Amino acid sequence: MRKDRIAGITSNTVPWEILRAAGYTPLLLEDEAGPTPHADRWMEDVFDRRFRVIFDRLCAGAWNHLDAVVIPRTSEQEHKLYLYLREIARTQPASAIPELYFYNLLHTRTPESYDYGLERTRQMVRDFDASEDELRAAIVESNRARGRVRDILQKRREGRLEGSAALEWIRGFYSEDRGVFADRAPDQLKGMNEQVATHRPHILIKGAPLKDASLHHLVEEAGGYVVAEDDWRGSRAAGDTDVCLNKDPVTAIFEKYFYDEVSPRVHPVVHRDAWYQREIERGHLDGVLFYVPLEDDVLGWDYPAQLAYLASRSIPSVLVRENVREHDPPLAEFVGSLHRK
Amino acid sequence: MAQKQLTSTIAASEGQKAWFASLRERVFETRAPYAIGQADMPFELFQAMEVPMVSNQWWAAVVSAKRLAPYYLDKLNETGFHKGLCRYCSLSMASTVLGDTSQAPWGGLPKPSLLAARLTCDCVQRVFENWAAHFRAELILLDAPAATHLPPRWWEQSRHHWRELFEDHRLQFMVRQFERLIASLERISGRKFDPDRLRALMERVNRQEEYFEEAKLAICEAPKTPVRMQEQITNVMAAQWQRGSEWAVSQAKAFRDEVVSRAAQRIAACPNERLRIMWVGAGLWYDLDFYTAFEESHGAVFVWSMYLAFGPDGYIRYGLDDPLLALASRTVSMNEQLHNPPWANEWILEQARSHRIDAAFVLTPLGTRPSATGTRFVEIALEEVGIPVFSVHADMVDARLWDAEKMRRDASLFLDQVGRR
Numbered sequence: 001m002r003k004d005r006i007a008g009i010t011s012n013t014v015p016w017e018i019l020r021a022a023g024y025t026p027l028l029l030e031d032e033a034g035p036t037p038h039a040d041r042w043m044e045d046v047f048d049r050r051f052r053v054i055f056d057r058l059c060a061g062a063w064n065h066l067d068a069v070v071i072p073r074t075s076e077q078e079h080k081l082y083l084y085l086r087e088i089a090r091t092q093p094a095s096a097i098p099e100l101y102f103y104n105l106l107h108t109r110t111p112e113s114y115d116y117g118l119e120r121t122r123q124m125v126r127d128f129d130a131s132e133d134e135l136r137a138a139i140v141e142s143n144r145a146r147g148r149v150r151d152i153l154q155k156r157r158e159g160r161l162e163g164s165a166a167l168e169w170i171r172g173f174y175s176e177d178r179g180v181f182a183d184r185a186p187d188q189l190k191g192m193n194e195q196v197a198t199h200r201p202h203i204l205i206k207g208a209p210l211k212d213a214s215l216h217h218l219v220e221e222a223g224g225y226v227v228a229e230d231d232w233r234g235s236r237a238a239g240d241t242d243v244c245l246n247k248d249p250v251t252a253i254f255e256k257y258f259y260d261e262v263s264p265r266v267h268p269v270v271h272r273d274a275w276y277q278r279e280i281e282r283g284h285l286d287g288v289l290f291y292v293p294l295e296d297d298v299l300g301w302d303y304p305a306q307l308a309y310l311a312s313r314s315i316p317s318v319l320v321r322e323n324v325r326e327h328d329p330p331l332a333e334f335v336g337s338l339h340r341k
Numbered sequence: 342m343a344q345k346q347l348t349s350t351i352a353a354s355e356g357q358k359a360w361f362a363s364l365r366e367r368v369f370e371t372r373a374p375y376a377i378g379q380a381d382m383p384f385e386l387f388q389a390m391e392v393p394m395v396s397n398q399w400w401a402a403v404v405s406a407k408r409l410a411p412y413y414l415d416k417l418n419e420t421g422f423h424k425g426l427c428r429y430c431s432l433s434m435a436s437t438v439l440g441d442t443s444q445a446p447w448g449g450l451p452k453p454s455l456l457a458a459r460l461t462c463d464c465v466q467r468v469f470e471n472w473a474a475h476f477r478a479e480l481i482l483l484d485a486p487a488a489t490h491l492p493p494r495w496w497e498q499s500r501h502h503w504r505e506l507f508e509d510h511r512l513q514f515m516v517r518q519f520e521r522l523i524a525s526l527e528r529i530s531g532r533k534f535d536p537d538r539l540r541a542l543m544e545r546v547n548r549q550e551e552y553f554e555e556a557k558l559a560i561c562e563a564p565k566t567p568v569r570m571q572e573q574i575t576n577v578m579a580a581q582w583q584r585g586s587e588w589a590v591s592q593a594k595a596f597r598d599e600v601v602s603r604a605a606q607r608i609a610a611c612p613n614e615r616l617r618i619m620w621v622g623a624g625l626w627y628d629l630d631f632y633t634a635f636e637e638s639h640g641a642v643f644v645w646s647m648y649l650a651f652g653p654d655g656y657i658r659y660g661l662d663d664p665l666l667a668l669a670s671r672t673v674s675m676n677e678q679l680h681n682p683p684w685a686n687e688w689i690l691e692q693a694r695s696h697r698i699d700a701a702f703v704l705t706p707l708g709t710r711p712s713a714t715g716t717r718f719v720e721i722a723l724e725e726v727g728i729p730v731f732s733v734h735a736d737m738v739d740a741r742l743w744d745a746e747k748m749r750r751d752a753s754l755f756l757d758q759v760g761r762r
C-alpha cells in the first residue's frame with residue numbers, strides 16, 4: 001500500500017481506514033506553542049486553542065507537509081473551521097491551504113442520519129478512490145492498533161500504568177503510523193508489571209475534551225490514580241468494537257464511526273452517557289472529577305444530570321473549572337478525602 | 342422607547358399579543374396542542390397542520406424586553422448550569438421551568454406538546470433535551486449536515502435555483518426528517534398532512550416576502566429612511582412567525598403600503614438623518630432604546646437589520662411542485678446564510694451597498710457560539726470597502742453584562758469620528 005501522502009485530520013471521527021486505503025498517512029492536527037496572528041484576525045475567541053492553531057498554521061502555509069486536510073461534521077467548531085478555511089482559500093489568493101475535504105457525518109442516532117452518513121461515507125470512498133482490498137487491509141491495520149490501545153487501558157485498569165502515561169501513549173494512535181504504533185506496543189507493555197496504585201483512589205475524569213495530560217498530573221501529584229477518562233484521546237480511543245471484517249467494508253467503517261466514536265453531537269443523551277454510566281456501574285471508581293471550564297458551551301448542559309446520577313450511586317465528585325495549579329488545593333483536598341475501596 | 346410612527350407597527354404588536362392570548366386560552370381550555378421551536382425550524386409545517394408554534398428566540402426576546410432575563414438566568418446558574426453557557430436559547434426554558442414561572446410575560450408559556458429544534462450548534466440539543474424532559478413533551482430534532490457547495494452570492498440563486506444551490510443530498514435528507522416531524526404532527530393534531538395545503542401556504546409566504554421586498558426597496562431608495570429599524574423588526578417578526586397565514590400576509594401588505602406611501606411623501610423617520618447605520622446580528626432585546634439614542638446627537642439612524650432584508654432573500658422559493666423539497670431548501674442553510682462565510686459577509690456587504698450604509702454596528706454575541714462566528718469576516722469585509730465598524734460585544738438577552746452608559750459613550754465617540762469623515 002502506498003503511504004507517501006499525509007492527510008491532516010481534526011478529530012477521531014474522520015475515517016482513518018479510508019484515508020489509509022487511499023495511500024495517506026492520517027495524522028491528528030494538534031495544538032502547538034506560539035502566536036496565532038491569522039486566527040487572531042479572523043476567528044472569534046469562541047474557538048478552542050487547537051482549532052485556532054490549525055487555522056493559523058494552515059493559513060500561514062506552515063504545515064506544508066500536509067497533502068490534504070479532512071474535517072468531519074461532528075462538532076460545530078470543526079464545521080466552522082472548514083468554512084473559514086474555504087473562505088481564506090477563496091479570498092486570499094496568496095494563501096496555500098492544502099486540499100480540504102469535508103466528511104458530513106452526523107451523530108443523531110436516527111435512521112435518516114444513518115442512511116445519510118452511509119451514503120456520505122460511500123461518496124468519500126469514491127472521492128478518494130479507495131479499493132475494497134485496500135480498505136480491508138487498512139481495517140486490519142487499524143484494528144490491530146485498537147487492540148493495542150485496549151491492552152494499554154487494561155494495564156492501567158490493573159493499576160500498573162499511570163493515567164497520564166496512558167494518555168500520552170495513546171496519542172500515538174492518532175499521531176503516528178498505526179501499524180508502527182501497534183508493532184511497538186507489546187514490547188513496551190511487557191515490562192510493566194509493578195503495581196503503582198495499590199492504595200491510591202481510582203478517579204474518572206469527565207467533561208470537556210482534554211488538551212493534554214496536565215489535569216492527570218495534578219491528580220497524580222495529589223495522590224490519585226486516574227483510571228479512566230471519558231475522552232476520545234484516552235479511554236475511548238479504541239471504542240467498544242473493532243471495525244467489522246465480516247461485512248461490506250464501507251458499511252463496517254461507517255458503522256464504527258457512527259455508533260462507536262465520541263462527539264459532542266451524539267444524541268440522544270442515553271447514548272451520550274452510556275459509557276460513563278457503565279463505568280460507574282462497574283463499581284471500580286472512588287471518585288469522579290468533572291472538568292467543565294467556563295469556556296465550555298456544551299458539557300455544562302449535561303453536568304447537573306451527570307452529577308445527580310453520580311450522587312444516586314453515592315460516588316463523591318469534584319468540579320474543576322480551570323486546569324491550572326492555583327486550583328490544586330481543592331483538588332488535592334478532594335483526592336485526599338477519597339479512600340480506595 | 343421611541344414613539345411608534347407606523348400604524349402597522351401598532352397592529353403588529355397587538356396582533357401578536359392577541360395571537361398569544363388566544364393560544365394560551367386554547368391550550369388551557371381545550372388542551373389544544375402547541376409547539377415551542379427554534380427560529381430556524383420549518384414553521385410552515387406547523388402552520389399547515391394547525392399546530393401553533395412559539396419561536397424560542399422570540400419568546401426569549403419578550404422575556405428580555407420585560408427585563409426579566411437576569412432573574413431567570415440567575416436561576417439557571419443556581420441550578421448548576423454555568424454562566425458561560427448560551428442564554429439566547431435557554432432563557433425561555435428557564436422562564437418556564439425555574440423560579441417563579443408566573444412572573445413570565447403575559448402569564449407565561451403553557452406546557453407544549455412538542456419541542457423542536459434544528460441542530461445548528463452542539464448545545465441546543467441539550468437545552469431542548471432538558472426542557473423536553475421537564476415537560477415530558479415530545480422532542481423532535483433536525484440534524485444539520487453542512488454545505489460544501491458555497492457560491493458566495495447565494496441570494497441570486499436561492500429563489501429559482503435552490504435545488505442546485507443547497508445540494509441534493511442535503512435537501513433529500515431534510516425532507517426525510519420532515520417526514521418524521523410530519524408523522525408527529527399528525528399524531529399530535531389528529532390531522533392528515535396535505536401537500537397541496539402546504540403548497541398554497543408556501544405561495545402565500547412568497548407573496549408575504551414580496552411585500553417585504555417592496556418595503557425594503559422603498560427604504561433603499563428614499564433619501565431618508567421612512568421607517569426605523571425597530572419598527573421594521575416588529576412588523577417583520579410578527580408576520581414571520583406566522584408566515585403564510587392570512588393575517589401575516591395582510592400585515593406584510595399593510596406594512597409595505599405604509600412604508601411606500603411614507604417614502605413617496607418623503608416622510609423621514611428621523612428628519613435629522615445624516616448617517617445611515619446598519620445593525621449586524623440579533624437585536625439587543627433588553628435595550629431597544631439604544632437604536633434611537635444617536636439620532637438627535639449625530640443624526641445617526643439605524644436603517645438596516647437582517648430581519649427585513651432576509652425575508653425576501655432567505656424565504657422566497659419559486660417552483661413549488663414539490664413543496665416539501667422547497668421548504669427543505671428554506672431550512673437547510675439558514676444559519677450559514679446569516680452567520681457564516683462566505684454567505685453572511687457577502688450578503689451583508691451587498692446590503693450595505695444597496696442601503697447606502699455609512700457605518701456598521703456588528704454584534705459579537707457573548708456566549709452563543711454559532712451566532713458569534715462569522716462576525717470577523719463581516720467586519721473585515723465592510724472595512725475593506727470603507728465602511729467603518731463598531732464592534733459590540735454583548736449578549737442578546739442577558740442584560741447582566743450590558744453597561745448601557747458606557748456603550749452609549751463609546752458608540753458616540755465612534756460616530757463622532759464617522760461624522761467627521
Ligand code: SF4
Binds near residue numbers: 428431
Ligand atoms: S449557540 Fe446559538 S443556537 Fe446554539 S444554543 Fe447557543 S444561542 Fe442557541
Ligand code: SF4
Binds near residue numbers: 380622623676712
Ligand atoms: S441569531 Fe442567528 S442563529 Fe440565532 S435565531 Fe437568530 S438567526 Fe438564528
